[in-house]
Amino acid sequence: MSGPLSVPFAALAVYVDSKWLKILFGLLAVICAVFASYWVWRRAQLRALELEEACRPKIEIVHVQDCQRCHGPHFPGDGSPLFQLEISNASANQSIRSINMAIEAISPQPTMTRGVLEYPINLADWEALNPSQPPLHCKLFSWDLHNNAFVFGPRPISCRAGEYTISVVAHATDTPARKATFIIKGDGLMWRLHQSGTGAD
Numbered sequence: 001m002s003g004p005l006s007v008p009f010a011a012l013a014v015y016v017d018s019k020w021l022k023i024l025f026g027l028l029a030v031i032c033a034v035f036a037s038y039w040v041w042r043r044a045q046l047r048a049l050e051l052e053e054a055c056r057p058k059i060e061i062v063h064v065q066d067c068q069r070c071h072g073p074h075f076p077g078d079g080s081p082l083f084q085l086e087i088s089n090a091s092a093n094q095s096i097r098s099i100n101m102a103i104e105a106i107s108p109q110p111t112m113t114r115g116v117l118e119y120p121i122n123l124a125d126w127e128a129l130n131p132s133q134p135p136l137h138c139k140l141f142s143w144d145l146h147n148n149a150f151v152f153g154p155r156p157i158s159c160r161a162g163e164y165t166i167s168v169v170a171h172a173t174d175t176p177a178r179k180a181t182f183i184i185k186g187d188g189l190m191w192r193l194h195q196s197g198t199g200a201d
């Protein structure tokens, strides 16, 4: 159904003799015209939604198992296995400003071996993240092999190594906060970090 179709129907309505055919073609012309304008309106609405979605800055938080930086074997200094998160900008054309990355919660409650556990545990701050920029990396924790402890953040604080669920959040200016949940699981003699959830605040 389209606008141009309403033209021949309107013309037929004028030229046919039968009164009923006039009404029929007249109605068909009206229906085609209504559908055509609805279709134009709907296309414009969908396009506007697409543009709005594309322009909204979106923070993505992931851990990529086979990324050398996400899962590196050596934390600078002591050579501990390092677990990092990637933070990227999923928007097509908007920069994200003043990004703060922090741990909101760790469960179950870890047994601390150094420092005091206070949320949020600040992980990193960045001034800006542009759409085409490669992902930023920040340390979530490193595994101190000698003490079998997980060392969080730059402060640092540490707890006994074990299976934990870690909730992180990224806040930024003029951008909805982004949360993500990661699970630390034992895998033979190693620990692995798995992504469990992500979403808007």
Ligand SMILES: [Zn+2]
Pocket (backbone or CB within 6 Å): 064, 067, 068, 069, 070, 071, 085, 086, 137
């Ligand atoms: Zn990575």
